[in-house]
Amino acid sequence: MNHPAEHTAIQQARRPFPAALLESLKEQFGDRVSTAQAVREHHGRDESPFDPQLPDAVVFARSTEDVQAIVRLCAQHDVPIIPYGNGSSLEGHLLAVQGGVSIDLSEMNKVISINAEDLTATVEPGISRKQLNEALKDTGLFFPIDPGADASIGGMSATRASGTNAVRYGSMRENVLALTVVLADGRVIKTGTRARKSSAGYDLTRLFVGSEGTLGVITEVTVRLYPQPEAISAAVCAFPSMGDAVRAVIETIQMGVPIARVEFVDTLAVRAINRHSNLTLRESPMLFFEFHGTEAGVKEQAQTVQDITAQNGGTDFDWATRPEDRSRLWNARHNAYFAMLQLKPGCRAVTTDVCVPISRLAECVVETEKDLLGSWLPCPIVGHVGDGNFHVAMLLDPAKPEELEEAERLNRRIVERALKAGGTCTGEHGVGLHKMGFMIDEHGEDAIGVMRSIKQALDPKNMMNPGKIFSFTH
Numbered sequence: 384m385n386h387p388a389e390h391t392a393i394q395q396a397r398r399p400f401p402a403a404l405l406e407s408l409k410e411q412f413g414d415r416v417s418t419a420q421a422v423r424e425h426h427g428r429d430e431s432p433f434d435p436q437l438p439d440a441v442v443f444a445r446s447t448e449d450v451q452a453i454v455r456l457c458a459q460h461d462v463p464i465i466p467y468g469n470g471s472s473l474e475g476h477l478l479a480v481q482g483g484v485s486i487d488l489s490e491m492n493k494v495i496s497i498n499a500e501d502l503t504a505t506v507e508p509g510i511s512r513k514q515l516n517e518a519l520k521d522t523g524l525f526f527p528i529d530p531g532a533d534a535s536i537g538g539m540s541a542t543r544a545s546g547t548n549a550v551r552y553g554s555m556r557e558n559v560l561a562l563t564v565v566l567a568d569g570r571v572i573k574t575g576t577r578a579r580k581s582s583a584g585y586d587l588t589r590l591f592v593g594s595e596g597t598l599g600v601i602t603e604v605t606v607r608l609y610p611q612p613e614a615i616s617a618a619v620c621a622f623p624s625m626g627d628a629v630r631a632v633i634e635t636i637q638m639g640v641p642i643a644r645v646e647f648v649d650t651l652a653v654r655a656i657n658r659h660s661n662l663t664l665r666e667s668p669m670l671f672f673e674f675h676g677t678e679a680g681v682k683e684q685a686q687t688v689q690d691i692t693a694q695n696g697g698t699d700f701d702w703a704t705r706p707e708d709r710s711r712l713w714n715a716r717h718n719a720y721f722a723m724l725q726l727k728p729g730c731r732a733v734t735t736d737v738c739v740p741i742s743r744l745a746e747c748v749v750e751t752e753k754d755l756l757g758s759w760l761p762c763p764i765v766g767h768v769g770d771g772n773f774h775v776a777m778l779l780d781p782a783k784p785e786e787l788e789e790a791e792r793l794n795r796r797i798v799e800r801a802l803k804a805g806g807t808c809t810g811e812h813g814v815g816l817h818k819m820g821f822m823i824d825e826h827g828e829d830a831i832g833v834m835r836s837i838k839q840a841l842d843p844k845n846m847m848n849p850g851k852i853f854s855f856t857h
Contacts, residue, residue: 395481395849396481398462398483400439400462400482401462403460404457404459404462405439405440411452415442416440416441417442417443418440423485426438426465426477426485428478429471429472429473429475429476429478430470430472430532430720431474431478431816431817432781433817437479438465438482439482440484440485441484441485442484442485442487443487443489443490444486444490444491445491446491447563447565447603450486450565451565454565454568454846463479463483463484463845463848463849464486464596464600464846464848465479465483465484465486466485466488466537466601467486467488467489468488468508468509468538468541469511469532469533469534471532471533471538472812472813472815473812474736474815474816475817476542476848476851478816480816480851481849481850486600488509488537489535491507491508491510492509493510494507494510494515497519497522498577499523499608502524502609502610503605503607503608504518504519504605505561505603505604505606507603508537508540508601508602508603511533511536512533512534515536515606525608527558527609528544528549528555529546529548530544530545530546531546537602537604539555540562541591541592541595541596541813543555543813544811544812544813545767545770545772545810546767546811547673547717548643548644549767549770549772550636550644551641551643555592555593556589559575559604559606559607560577560579561577561588561604562574562575562587562591563602563603564601565599565602566599566841567598567599567844567846567847572599574587593813595814595815595852596848597847597849598837598838598842599847612643612676612681613678614674614676614677614680615643616673617644617672617703617708618671618672618673618685618689618702619670619671619699619701619703620670620672620689620692620699620700620701621664621665621667621669621698622669622692622695622696622698623667623696624668624696625649625668625748625749625752625764626745627697628669628670628695628697629744629745630695631692631694631695631697632645632647632741632768633745634694635688636769638691640684642673642684642769643673644671644672644769645768646670646765646766646767646768647670647671647748647764647765647768648719648763648765649752649763650668651723651761651763652723652763652764653668654726656715656718656722658722658725659718659721659722660715662712665699671716672685672688673709674688685702716765720732720734723763723765723778726761726763726778727761727778727779730778730780730781731778731781732777732778733777733779733790733794733817734812735773735775735793735794735798736808736810736811736818737800737801737806737807737808737810738771738772738773738811739771739805739806740771740806741771743771743804743805744768744771746804747773747800748764748766748773750800751764751796751800752764754796758777758789759789760777760778760779760786760789761778762777762793763775764776767810767811772810775797777789777790777793798821802824808822814851814853815851816851822852834852834853835853
C-alpha cells in the first residue's frame with residue numbers, strides 16, 4: 384500500500400500573485416476584495432489538522448456573473464482559485480496550498496425557486512442546509528442531507544456529503560439533479576434538469592458532485608425534496624459491546640427495515656456528548672435510531688428493531704417521541720465532533736471516514752477498537768452505521784509531532800482494513816489533502832489516470848483548487 388502524503392501534502396510551491404490581477408479585481412469588485420491578514424486566515428484554514436495555508440486574496444461573489452468574471456481574470460494570470468462555502472471541511476479542501484484567490488460564496492445564499500409539486504428546489508451554493516430547511520418549513524417538504532456541520536449546499540455538493548439520514552435518503556450523489564458551474568476558462572454550463580431521470584449523454588452532474596472544486600465552481604444547485612413524514616419517533620439503546628451494537632444494525636438492514644437514521648457512538652463519545660449537551664445517556668456503546676412513516680408503519684418498524692436489539696444484548700431502549708426531545712437528541716449527535724474535541728482541550732482531530740460493505744462492518748469496527756485500545760491517544764468512535772460509514776476522531780496536541788505520527792499510523796491501519804474489506808477511504812468527507820495517498824490503492828493507476836485526463840481536459844492550467852484529490856507527479 385502507498386503511504387499517503389499526509390501532512391507533507393501541503394508542501395507545494397506557491398505561485399506568484401501578480402499585482403496586476405489584484406488591481407483588476409479591486410477595480411471590478413471594490414471593497415468585496417480583501418487582502419487583510421484576518422480575512423485571509425479565516426479562508427485559509429478548515430477543521431482539518433493541517434496548518435493554515437492562506438490565499439493571496441479573498442473575493443466575495445454575489446452572482447454567477449461575479450464568479451465568471453473572477454475566474455476569467457485569474458485565468459489570464461494562471462492564478463489558482465479555491466471556492467469557499469462555510470469552512471467546515473475536515474480534509475484540507477480549502478487550504479490555498481499554491482496560493483491564489485479564495486472565492487467566498489457565502490453571500491450567494493438565496494433560494495432561487497421551490498417547485499413543491501415536483502419535489503425540487505434550486506438554490507445558490509452559499510445557502511446552508513439549515514437555511515434551506517427553514518425556507519421549506521411551510522411547504523410540508525424538507526431536504527434530508529445533514530452532515531454534522533451546518534455546511535453550505537455548494538460545499539456539500541462538491542464533497543458528495545451525506546450524514547445521519549443517508550441510510551434512507553442517500554447522499555448528495557442521489558439528491559442533486561442539476562448544477563450551474565463556472566469552468567476554468569470562464570464558460571458557464573448547466574448540467575442535468577429538474578426531471579427525475581435522463582439518458583441524454585454523459586452524466587456531467589455526477590462528475591461535478593464530488594469534484595471538490597477541482598473542475599469548476601458550482602453557482603446553482605437543484606436538489607430533491609421529500610415530504611415531511613406523517614410520524615417520527617426516535618430511540619436510544621445501550622449495548623454491552625461495540626460488536627453487539629453493530630451486529631444489531633446489520634440484522635436490521637438485512638431484514639429491510641426502512642429506518643431513517645441509525646447512528647453508533649462508543650462509550651467515550653457518549654461521555655463527551657453527555658458533557659457537551661448536558662445529557663444523561665448511559666456511558667456504554669449506544670445506537671441512536673429514528674423512524675419515519677405513517678403512525679402504524681413507525682410503530683411496526685420500532686417494534687421490529689426493538690426485538691432485534693434485545694436479541695443482541697441491547698438494553699435501556701428509551702423512546703423520544705416529542706419533537707423537542709428528538710431535536711435535543713439529534714442536536715447532540717450532530718455536535719458530537721465538537722463535543723469530542725472538548726475531551727482534550729486545545730487539541731485538533733485527525734478524523735477517519737471509511738465506509739465498508741455492511742456485511743463487513745462489525746468485523747472492521749471490532750478490529751479498529753483493538754487498534755485504538757493499544758494507543759495512548761483518546762479516540763472516540765461515531766458512525767452512520769446504517770450505510771457502513773464510521774469515524775474515529777484521533778485527538779492530538781498539534782505541538783507534539785509524535786501524537787500526529789501515532790494518529791496517522793492508526794489512520795493507515797483503519798483505511799487498509801477498509802480497502803481489504805471492499806470499502807473506501809472516504810464515505811462522505813471527500814479526499815482533499817488527507818486522503819490523497821490512498822487514491823491509487825483504492826482505484827488503481829489506470830482509474831487515477833482517467834481522473835487526471837478529465838482534470839487536464841477541463842482545467843489545463845491546473846487553476847481550480849490545485850493540489851487536491853490526486854497528484855500529477857506520483
